[in-house]
Amino acid sequence: MLRATGLVKSYRSRSGAPIRVLAGVDLTVKGGDLVVVTGPSGSGKSTLLNVLGLLEDDDGGEIWFEDARVSSLGRAAKSRVRGRYVGFLFQSFLLLPSLTALENVLLAARYVGRSGAPARRRAMELLEEVGVTDRVDHFPAQLSGGEQQRVAFCRAVLNDPPLLLADEPTGNLDDANGAVILGALRGRARAGAAVVVVSHRPEAATGASALYRLRGGVLETS
Amino acid sequence: MKSLRILRGYLFTIVGIAIGVAGLVALGAMSERIVRFIEGGDRFVLGQISVAGRGMGMGTGFTAGGMLPAATIRAIAEVPGVSGVQGQVMLPLDPSTSQFMTLTQELILGVDLSVPSPNRHYRTLPLRAGRFFREGDRRVAVIGASFATSRGLDVGSHLALDDESFEVVGILERMLTAPDRFVMVPIADARAQWVAKDRLLRTVLASGAVPLTAADLNTGAAVGWQDGEDPDQVALRIRERVPGVNVQLPSELSRLLRSSTAFFSALLAGIGVLAFVIGGLSLANTMAAAVFERIRDFGVKRALGATDLQLGREVLAESLAVTLVGGLAGIGLALGLGWGIDATVARAQQLFHFSPRLLGGALGFSILLGAAAAAYATARVISVSPAEAIRRGA
Numbered sequence: 001m002l003r004a005t006g007l008v009k010s011y012r013s014r015s016g017a018p019i020r021v022l023a024g025v026d027l028t029v030k031g032g033d034l035v036v037v038t039g040p041s042g043s044g045k046s047t048l049l050n051v052l053g054l055l056e057d058d059d060g061g062e063i064w065f066e067d068a069r070v071s072s073l074g075r076a077a078k079s080r081v082r083g084r085y086v087g088f089l090f091q092s093f094l095l096l097p098s099l100t101a102l103e104n105v106l107l108a109a110r111y112v113g114r115s116g117a118p119a120r121r122r123a124m125e126l127l128e129e130v131g132v133t134d135r136v137d138h139f140p141a142q143l144s145g146g147e148q149q150r151v152a153f154c155r156a157v158l159n160d161p162p163l164l165l166a167d168e169p170t171g172n173l174d175d176a177n178g179a180v181i182l183g184a185l186r187g188r189a190r191a192g193a194a195v196v197v198v199s200h201r202p203e204a205a206t207g208a209s210a211l212y213r214l215r216g217g218v219l220e221t222s
Numbered sequence: 223m224k225s226l227r228i229l230r231g232y233l234f235t236i237v238g239i240a241i242g243v244a245g246l247v248a249l250g251a252m253s254e255r256i257v258r259f260i261e262g263g264d265r266f267v268l269g270q271i272s273v274a275g276r277g278m279g280m281g282t283g284f285t286a287g288g289m290l291p292a293a294t295i296r297a298i299a300e301v302p303g304v305s306g307v308q309g310q311v312m313l314p315l316d317p318s319t320s321q322f323m324t325l326t327q328e329l330i331l332g333v334d335l336s337v338p339s340p341n342r343h344y345r346t347l348p349l350r351a352g353r354f355f356r357e358g359d360r361r362v363a364v365i366g367a368s369f370a371t372s373r374g375l376d377v378g379s380h381l382a383l384d385d386e387s388f389e390v391v392g393i394l395e396r397m398l399t400a401p402d403r404f405v406m407v408p409i410a411d412a413r414a415q416w417v418a419k420d421r422l423l424r425t426v427l428a429s430g431a432v433p434l435t436a437a438d439l440n441t442g443a444a445v446g447w448q449d450g451e452d453p454d455q456v457a458l459r460i461r462e463r464v465p466g467v468n469v470q471l472p473s474e475l476s477r478l479l480r481s482s483t484a485f486f487s488a489l490l491a492g493i494g495v496l497a498f499v500i501g502g503l504s505l506a507n508t509m510a511a512a513v514f515e516r517i518r519d520f521g522v523k524r525a526l527g528a529t530d531l532q533l534g535r536e537v538l539a540e541s542l543a544v545t546l547v548g549g550l551a552g553i554g555l556a557l558g559l560g561w562g563i564d565a566t567v568a569r570a571q572q573l574f575h576f577s578p579r580l581l582g583g584a585l586g587f588s589i590l591l592g593a594a595a596a597a598y599a600t601a602r603v604i605s606v607s608p609a610e611a612i613r614r615g616a
Contacts, residue, residue, distance in 0.1 A: 050607075050609040055521075055524075055607060055612075056608070075530060076530065076531070079524060079528060079530070080527060080529065083527015084527065088525050090612070094518070094522045094612065096522065098231040107523070110526075111523065111526055111529070
């Protein structure tokens with residue numbers, strides 16, 4: 001599903017000197033795989049996920065979704081690819097505060113032209129699966145961290161994306177809620193999605209099909 | 223419901239825009255008010271040739287000068303190109319010096335109804351209530367709107383002018399120019415007022431040294447011209463052929479009026495520009511800030527697949543709704559403020575004039591500027607990657 005070769009990414013420091021974060025990352029994730037990437041803070045795990053998910057441009061290398069080279073697409077095309085092929089789960093949930101839980105989930109459908117009753121039905125099914133049906137009309141500020149991340153998970157999978165990228169999805173959760181989210185991610189992998197999780201938690205590696213450590217800008221097999 | 227919620231999320235933005243628009247509209251309304259005053263005067267002087275007797279006298283306003291006897295009025299009527307001459311008596315209501323120094327002097331205007339109004343722009347004056355006086359009426363008055371308000375007068379009320387009681391038979395519509403402070407009476411009554419106010423005139427009349435009749439007591443005359451005639455040429459002809467008169471060329475009087483109000487015009491232009499800049503900057507800044515502070519939301523939406531075009535459309539729709547609501551609230555605020563000040567502080571005077579042109583212009587301006595500011599801010603926000611937008615908004 002996902003193939004990345006020779007990914008390079010640098011940032012400029014305040015002094016203008018380049019800081020190389022990714023120095024030639026190669027990664028292949030097939031449908032049904034759950035890949036876990038670990039590494040110390042600042043090692044570039046989030047950058048890797050952002051580049052893989054087309055949230056950030058790379059400085060070199062290639063990214064392929066299926067048989068399409070997506071790293072060279074234009075802005076609009078990348079947006080469309082993100083909407084159809086990628087689901088994101090962030091550490092800080094990133095729910096829109098002005099929308100209810102249900103509206104946040106449905107937001108994923110809006111930009112891919114998949115709104116209306118079917119999307120709403122699917123959103124309700126997902127919210128039921130993660131146990132927040134009674135909170136659909138609540139705003140993010142009225143939800144606990146665990147509930148927010150469950151809503152964010154529903155948003156990430158509403159369009160059934162073949163690729164799911166999770167950046168420290170349990171970083172702000174207690175153990176119980178963290179276990180729920182990790183379980184849900186494993187479930188998506190079992191259902192055939194390619195899942196990449198960046199996490200500090202050792203338990204994230206449970207059931208992983210591959211475990212990598214990002215060090216010095218390259219992925220090492222753990 | 224959801225739209226209302228979105229607007230509620232923009233509450234502070236709407237309040238900010240409303241304050242900017244209110245400032246713009248209020249200052250604009252003050253400008254409009256003075257512009258209407260100047261334009262009204264200009265329109266009046268361009269509608270007639272104003273003639274007064276040479277020298278000085280009690281007369282004031284457009285017919286300031288010496289006495290204009292009946293024989294002179296007849297001579298003016300004989301000048302080729304003249305279509306009609308209406309003798310007038312225009313007096314200060316209060317002849318104290320303090321009243322002469324105001325721009326909004328209250329005047330008594332005696333009108334000779336035996337001659338139709340020669341003023342091409344004011345054949346009749348619009349009435350808000352009651353009727354105009356008729357030929358042969360005595361001790362009746364038609365009063366201007368500001369005058370009526372300042373004294374709490376209505377149709378049927380009585381008004382004392384130099385110990386003479388006048389019944390108010392009509393009230394003019396508010397014209398935002400000089401007639402708002404006029405007391406219009408039949409010319410015979412105005413002549414009696416003149417005699418009552420002018421001790422020297424009483425002495426002269428009592429002495430019998432000068433053979434004067436009531437018809438000679440005119441402070442000036444409004445002169446009309448025939449169709450196809452150049453009013454300035456007709457005025458010059460009167461000046462040449464009729465001795466002992468002060469003739470104002472309409473264009474010259476208009477120029478004088480405009481030059482005498484040039485300071486106010488410049489002041490108004492300054493106020494207008496300031497209102498535009500301050501109100502516009504406030505609005506644009508508020509709208510742009512509202513977009514910038516949602517940078518994280520934009521990043522999230524782009525992560526979910528929103529294209530630049532989709533986001534642009536969303537922001538445009540929201541900014542239009544927000545500026546429309548903010549603009550309407552600002553206009554409402556300015557209207558309330560203006561009416562409140564006019565009703566309490568200014569009383570008889572109207573300091574604000576909220577014309578449809580001003581209100582429509584301010585609303586259109588705020589919507590366009592709000593949309594432009596939102597478009598600019600959106601362009602800036604989407605110029606960074608979704609990941610960067612999320613980072614910056616965290």
